[in-house]
Amino acid sequence: MSYIKNLFDFLSTPTISFTLLTVSFPFIFPPSDWFDKKNKQWGIYKLWTNKGAFCIFSFITFFFVLGYFDPYFNLTMTKPDNIPIILMIYSMIFVVWLGMKQAYINDERLERGEKPEEWTDPDDKVLVWPDLVYIELIALIIFMVGLIVWSILIGAPLEEPANPASTPNPSKAPWYFLGLQEMLVYFDPWIAGIIFPIFIIVGMMAIPYMDINKKGNGYYSFKERRLGYFIFMYGWFVLWVFLIVVGTFFRGPNWNFFGPFEWWDPHKVVPLTNVNLSEYVWVKLLNKGLPASIFAREAVGFVIVIGYLFVMPLLLAKTKLKSLFEHYGPIRYSTLMLFGLAMFALPIKMYLRWLFNLKYIIAIPEWFFNI
Amino acid sequence: MSEKVIPKASINSESTKDLNRKGFISWLSLGWLAFAGATGGFFTLMIRFMFPNVLFEPPQSFKIGFPDDFTIGKVDIRFKRKHAVWVVRNDEGIYALSTVCTHLGCTPNWLEVEQKYKCPCHGSGFRKTGINFEGPAPRPLERHAIFLASDGQIIVDKTKRFKWEKGEWEIEESFLKI
Numbered sequence: 001m002s003y004i005k006n007l008f009d010f011l012s013t014p015t016i017s018f019t020l021l022t023v024s025f026p027f028i029f030p031p032s033d034w035f036d037k038k039n040k041q042w043g044i045y046k047l048w049t050n051k052g053a054f055c056i057f058s059f060i061t062f063f064f065v066l067g068y069f070d071p072y073f074n075l076t077m078t079k080p081d082n083i084p085i086i087l088m089i090y091s092m093i094f095v096v097w098l099g100m101k102q103a104y105i106n107d108e109r110l111e112r113g114e115k116p117e118e119w120t121d122p123d124d125k126v127l128v129w130p131d132l133v134y135i136e137l138i139a140l141i142i143f144m145v146g147l148i149v150w151s152i153l154i155g156a157p158l159e160e161p162a163n164p165a166s167t168p169n170p171s172k173a174p175w176y177f178l179g180l181q182e183m184l185v186y187f188d189p190w191i192a193g194i195i196f197p198i199f200i201i202v203g204m205m206a207i208p209y210m211d212i213n214k215k216g217n218g219y220y221s222f223k224e225r226r227l228g229y230f231i232f233m234y235g236w237f238v239l240w241v242f243l244i245v246v247g248t249f250f251r252g253p254n255w256n257f258f259g260p261f262e263w264w265d266p267h268k269v270v271p272l273t274n275v276n277l278s279e280y281v282w283v284k285l286l287n288k289g290l291p292a293s294i295f296a297r298e299a300v301g302f303v304i305v306i307g308y309l310f311v312m313p314l315l316l317a318k319t320k321l322k323s324l325f326e327h328y329g330p331i332r333y334s335t336l337m338l339f340g341l342a343m344f345a346l347p348i349k350m351y352l353r354w355l356f357n358l359k360y361i362i363a364i365p366e367w368f369f370n371i
Numbered sequence: 372m373s374e375k376v377i378p379k380a381s382i383n384s385e386s387t388k389d390l391n392r393k394g395f396i397s398w399l400s401l402g403w404l405a406f407a408g409a410t411g412g413f414f415t416l417m418i419r420f421m422f423p424n425v426l427f428e429p430p431q432s433f434k435i436g437f438p439d440d441f442t443i444g445k446v447d448i449r450f451k452r453k454h455a456v457w458v459v460r461n462d463e464g465i466y467a468l469s470t471v472c473t474h475l476g477c478t479p480n481w482l483e484v485e486q487k488y489k490c491p492c493h494g495s496g497f498r499k500t501g502i503n504f505e506g507p508a509p510r511p512l513e514r515h516a517i518f519l520a521s522d523g524q525i526i527v528d529k530t531k532r533f534k535w536e537k538g539e540w541e542i543e544e545s546f547l548k549i
Contacts, residue, residue, distance in 0.1 A: 255494030
């Protein structure tokens with residue numbers, strides 16, 4: 001049993017769990033033909049059958065049951081704040097599973113030249129009155145009963161009055177902001193706290209304007225919009241939901257990483273010494289001191305950031321993504337690239353931090369400008 | 372029997388008779404004056420509310436004791452809860468560090484074993500001097516002004532802040548030489 005727990009602890013180290021998720025994601029939600037072939041070959045699509053759901057949910061339940069009887073994981077799991085996260089894990093996976101299951105059924109139908117299920121299914125259409133309103137009323141009552149029972153059984157996690165001089169350790173944001181708090185570890189507050197939230201909101205509002213694929217409208221389908229599916233699922237499931245889970249269960253005192261079955265040692269020492277890119281370039285590579293001029297000091301960082309955000313999309317539009325560029329037009333293409341590259345900047349920055357202890361690509365603390 | 376005389380609807384003609392252009396303008400000015408007076412009074416009260424008569428917060432500048440009260444090489448956490456400063460003495464003298472993390476303003480903890488200040492919010496770490504070395508904090512902790520009073524006690528003045536990245540730790544007031 002302790003072997004399994006150690007294995008879980010090892011796997012849940014964010015460097016490993018995040019890598020596993022990121023690498024397996026294109027195989028689970030294949031965005032291109034090659035990944036689709038591998039998906040078929042390895043039978044990953046079977047996840048979206050009833051048996052697949054049974055396997056996923058038994059695995060998660062096994063994990064939580066194991067955790068419930070573990071003295072350390074029990075503490076984090078049964079904390080009143082964290083119970084919604086357990087519910088969230090189940091409900092999010094269920095919703096994804098349900099959507100993917102119907103999408104795969106439809107994909108098979110479309111392949112055979114039939115109309116999607118929603119097209120012919122009379123059971124899928126109900127009258128608003130009385131059918132839908134009744135269903136909604138019953139759902140509402142059941143939900144209210146559930147909430148009331150929950151609030152009676154588990155006390156609200158109220159703590160001592162706030163004191164600016166003593167921050168709880170660890171200090172966690174409300175659960176829905178834990179993904180944001182995780183981003184703040186890797187970025188300066190003005191990016192992770194202001195620019196990224198704005199980009200998330202504006203970017204989601206812009207999806208209907210950027211995604212001009214007319215297929216898959218009104219019915220579930222994966223194959224007809226697989227790239228969009230993949231990008232959205234990665235941004236939402238890995239970069240938001242998974243980071244919430246990480247923040248809830250894997251972050252302990254002093255915001256260190258802890259495995260779920262590990263004791264939250266407040267004196268756990270993790271070497272995290274961070275180095276700015278300018279120090280890497282000037283001190284370690286060129287063996288000189290940092291130049292006095294801010295622009296000379298951060299020149300490499302500026303080149304990298306401008307190259308990533310502006311030059312790379314231009315080059316891609318001329319070469320690899322030429323067809324996309326012609327299909328989308330310059331305005332739509334550049335918007336898509338800006339939002340997409342900003343999104344993928346998060347995992348890139350996380351890996352730079354984990355692999356090279358890189359703190360900031362551009363570091364100008366004098367102006368509060370760090371990227 | 373006499374027929375009831377029904378008065379003709381004469382409201383329109385009467386009101387136009389009563390309120391001519393001049394009267395309208397004077398009523399209008401009066402109305403606006405009253406409105407401006409009421410809103411002005413309201414906002415005056417609001418602004419007054421921002422400046423309470425009594426402030427229940429510790430003074431910004433305070434005495435922390437004699438230099439000999441502080442051990443060389445130790446971080447004194449006695450003043451953290453009330454005044455939000457750490458007082459550190461090294462071989463050369465004493466300095467007062469602000470306990471506000473430079474990342475997002477949480478209060479880090481001094482970990483004696485690891486010899487570092489560690490923030491519980493996003494994991495920023497600072498050395499004993501206040502220099503940031505791990506986590507996302509972009510710049511070192513700030514120092515406060517520290518000097519000796521005429522009675523030999525040390526005064527910490529929190530209204531003055533000294534930032535390392537601006538070279539302000541070279542300023543004499545940021546460090547009390549002993």
